[in-house]
Amino acid sequence: MLLRNRLLSLQFTSLLSSSSSSYPKKSQPFTLSFQNTLSSSARPHTSEHASASKAPTSSSFSEAAKFLRTFMFVPPGVDPEEVTEDMVLAGSNIVIGPYAGDSKIKEVEFVKSSGKAKDCPKDNRPEFAILGRSNVGKSSLINALVRKKEVALTSKKPGKTQLINHFLVNKSWYIVDLPGYGFAKVSESARTDWSSFTKGYFLNRDNLVAVLLLVDASVPPQKIDLDCANWLGRNKIPLTFVFTKCDKMKVGKGKRPDENIRNFQQLIAENFPKHPPWIMTSSVTGLGRDELLLHMSQLRNYWDQ
16 A cells, blocks of 8 residues: 555654564653654645545645655665555665665675775775764674674774774675764874865765764764765765664653654755655664665665666
C-alpha cells in the first residue's frame, strides 16, 4: 500500500527498546515526526487526518512525492510514487532501493595512515569518509560497524586521530577515519593543517562515495557541525548525517536526542533544498548499525556500477 497522506505525518520509533535485548532497560523509545521538522509555510496542505477509506487524488500523490523528494532520501532506481513504509530504514529518512545488497562486514584490515591527500591509496576502490567533532564517538562507531574492538583507536583525549586512516573492508572498499575537528588541545598551526589537508582530501578523491558526518545527538546543534555540513554542501560533496549517542536520555535541563536531532534538521533545512540522508545510531546499544551498513551498500553499489 502506498504511503499517500501518511507520509505527511510519518513517524519513526527508535530501536532503543525493541530491536535488541542488550539495550538498557531504563531506555524508553522516543519518536521522531517529520511533521514537526517542517515550518508551517513549508508543510503540504493535505490533511493528515484524511480518512484511509477516501480515494486518493492525483494531487495527494504528487504532494507525497514532493515530500519524499524534499525530506526523504530516495535513492536511484526508486519512484517516489511507489515508496512504501517498509522501504524506509528505521530511525532514519532513508529509503532502500534496488542497489542495496550484501552489507555484511566479513573482514577489515588497516592499510595506511596518510598525512596528505596525495598520499592516500590510489587503487580507486570506493570509500566512505567518517568525519565529526573530536569527541563525537567517531572511533567507537567504526569499531561498532566492523564489530572489532580497537580497529580504530579510541581515546579519552579528543583529537587523537590526526592523520587520514584507511581501513580496507572485505578487500573491496574503504572506511576512512579522518581527524576530528574542533579539538582544543592542539596548536593553532595543527588546526590549520587539519583544515587544509582534510579539505584537500574531500576535493580531490574521485572515489569518495560519501562523507558520514557524525553529529552528537546528546547535545544541542553545534555551529561547528552546521558549518562543516554547509561547506560540504556548497562543494557538492555527498553526505549522510549519522547521529551518535542516541541511547543517551535527557539529563538535567538538557534535551532528549530526538529533540536535538529535530532542531538540527530545522537548521540544516535553511541551506539544503533537499534534506541529506540521516540515521540515528548508538555504538553502545548497536542502534542503527545494520541500517547504516545497508545504506552504505546501496550507495557503494550504485557508485560501482
